[in-house]
Amino acid sequence: MNRYAYFLGCITPNRYPGIELATRRVLEEFGIEVLDMEGASCCPAPGVFGSFDLRTWLTVAARNISIAEEMGADITVTCNGCYATIQEAKHLLKQNDELKNKVNNILKNIGREYRGTVEVKHIIEILDENIRYETIQKRIKHPLKGIKVAVHYGCHFLKPSDIRMHGTVERPTILDDFVRALGAESVDYEDKMMCCGAGGGVRAANLDVALGYTRRKIENMVDAEADCLITPCAFCHYQFDTGQIELTEKIGKKYELPVVFMTQLLGLALGMSSEDVSLNKNKTQIQTFTSKLS
Amino acid sequence: MASKVIRNVTWDFLNEVIQDGSRVFPKEELERLRFCIQCGTCVGGCPSGRISALRIRKIFRETQLGLKETVLSDDNLWNCTTCYTCQERCPRGVHTTNTVRIIRNLAVKYGYIKNNHRRICEFFLTYGHAVPINDETRQVRKDLGLAEAPPTVHSHPESLAEVLKLAEETGFKKIVERTAK
Ligand code: SF4
Ligand code: SF4
Numbered sequence A: 001m002n003r004y005a006y007f008l009g010c011i012t013p014n015r016y017p018g019i020e021l022a023t024r025r026v027l028e029e030f031g032i033e034v035l036d037m038e039g040a041s042c043c044p045a046p047g048v049f050g051s052f053d054l055r056t057w058l059t060v061a062a063r064n065i066s067i068a069e070e071m072g073a074d075i076t077v078t079c080n081g082c083y084a085t086i087q088e089a090k091h092l093l094k095q096n097d098e099l100k101n102k103v104n105n106i107l108k109n110i111g112r113e114y115r116g117t118v119e120v121k122h123i124i125e126i127l128d129e130n131i132r133y134e135t136i137q138k139r140i141k142h143p144l145k146g147i148k149v150a151v152h153y154g155c156h157f158l159k160p161s162d163i164r165m166h167g168t169v170e171r172p173t174i175l176d177d178f179v180r181a182l183g184a185e186s187v188d189y190e191d192k193m194m195c196c197g198a199g200g201g202v203r204a205a206n207l208d209v210a211l212g213y214t215r216r217k218i219e220n221m222v223d224a225e226a227d228c229l230i231t232p233c234a235f236c237h238y239q240f241d242t243g244q245i246e247l248t249e250k251i252g253k254k255y256e257l258p259v260v261f262m263t264q265l266l267g268l269a270l271g272m273s274s275e276d277v278s279l280n281k282n283k284t285q286i287q288t289f290t291s292k293l294s
Numbered sequence B: 001m002a003s004k005v006i007r008n009v010t011w012d013f014l015n016e017v018i019q020d021g022s023r024v025f026p027k028e029e030l031e032r033l034r035f036c037i038q039c040g041t042c043v044g045g046c047p048s049g050r051i052s053a054l055r056i057r058k059i060f061r062e063t064q065l066g067l068k069e070t071v072l073s074d075d076n077l078w079n080c081t082t083c084y085t086c087q088e089r090c091p092r093g094v095h096t097t098n099t100v101r102i103i104r105n106l107a108v109k110y111g112y113i114k115n116n117h118r119r120i121c122e123f124f125l126t127y128g129h130a131v132p133i134n135d136e137t138r139q140v141r142k143d144l145g146l147a148e149a150p151p152t153v154h155s156h157p158e159s160l161a162e163v164l165k166l167a168e169e170t171g172f173k174k175i176v177e178r179t180a181k
Helices: A017-029 A054-071 A080-095 A097-108 A123-131 A133-139 A174-181 A207-223 A234-251 A262-269 B002-007 B013-021 B027-035 B056-064 B068-072 B075-079 B085-089 B096-109 B115-127 B135-143 B157-169 B172-180
Strands: A003-007 A033-036 A075-077 A120-122 A148-151 A228-231 A259-261
Touching: A003 A017, A003 A054, A017 A033, A017 A259, A017 A262, A017 B135, A054 A080, A054 A097, A054 B096, A054 B157, A075 A080, A075 A123, A080 A097, A080 A120, A080 A234, A097 B157, A120 A123, A123 A133, A123 A174, A123 A262, A133 A174, A148 A174, A174 A262, A207 A234, A228 A234, A228 A262, A234 A259, A259 A262, B013 B027, B013 B056, B013 B068, B013 B096, B027 B056, B027 B096, B056 B068, B056 B096, B068 B096, B075 B096, B085 B096, B096 B172, B115 B157, B115 B172, B157 B172
Parallel strands: A003 A033, A003 A075, A075 A120, A148 A228, A228 A259
Antiparallel strands: none
16 A cells, blocks of 8 residues: 555654654655545554543544544554554454444444544654664665664554554564664664553552663663664653653753654655654754764 | 452443443444463563563453453553554454553543643643644744644634634533533
8 A cells, every 4th residue: 555544643743743744754755655644633542542531542543533534544553552542443343243232332422433444553653664774774865874773662553463463562573683784783772662651541540660671771872872762652752751851850861862763763764854753843952863873 | 469459340330341332432442352372472462561661461451350450540541652563463353452442531631641742632622732832843834935823723713713613612722611620
């Protein structure tokens, strides 16, 4: 498929629009048309609204999916949370007709119907399966030679594995392969598969606990001498970028590991500037990383 | 201590959790909560357990024992980041992370909700986004050459009305209002 309905969610457009910009630019560069999902809402967040009321979570998700169904386009996302919600909602509605009818009875009130006719693909899958890393490799103008990248997968791209179906959750390679395709090095670090700390409403409920995760992850990445970290998830991006500033405020220690979204890293390798992919709009500094690029 | 525990038993709490969860999940999956053998694999891999006092297997045991108030009022219930590490590893196939979400649904239903979480609900019930746009991001979007407001409910009041209607129909609005007290 060469056209995708871009489901934005909340964090991408409302906190880190640079992710939106870089993603649009990169996909267009490879001839993939990016369509707006007019009137989409919060996905709603799987660990937040899923924790408040699962039925509401599912119904609102079904409405969002129905927008793409009307457009006749599969969905892509730049947030693991949006991915989780849309994929899980589809999974639940597929296996249970009674549930689907119940949801559709509610959707009827707003003149909508969930049919289950479109798929959702994470931006990782578009780059890996549609465009393919080999093709990306051929288009690289600015190989990221000598750059050490700490890969953060986040949780909900891979788990629960029986629904996601991306293979091993303990030792995945899909993002490390991506980093290597761009000419950079993926550094191993302690607790690589650990969560960023933001999910499940913990960032809102208990910021200290959320930052406890973030601090461990950032310190482990720094210990591994990473020049930057990459994420495939806007919410993880938010937690790492804003979280480092919050950590400095709270414990007085300076954290300054540049945070890069995967499509931003790709943009740089394709020859775009750090402004083109909006890296300069991060809260944490990026100079230590960008100075190594040239 | 022991007498206190016995006085507070709600015998059908485990059934209530399974029943409530089966509004969306297959019941067979949730029944596995009965098979938890307290092996501790979940806690052993839990990132939150290294930072907070969350001991997820304890919550499951208390649920099995019918300690409803203890479980629903436990602050640590909200320290799970829903990372699914435990669900992937549980040797008894307990849908641990989904169970956490279900127990939280009941906590909210019975009025246990954090102020910050109520605020997120209110954002959603006002803007259709859990994290609505702010002035700072509007400016960044403009600087980047993107539309000042994204093409979401933020640009479509009629779509926002749809979302709010759904929140009313599912009873979500009432749930949130009830917790406001
Ligand atoms: S890993 Fe599974 S069986 Fe073991 S204590 Fe946790 S929930 Fe129970
Ligand atoms: S899903 Fe929650 S309880 Fe399970 S390992 Fe992750 S943080 Fe711990």
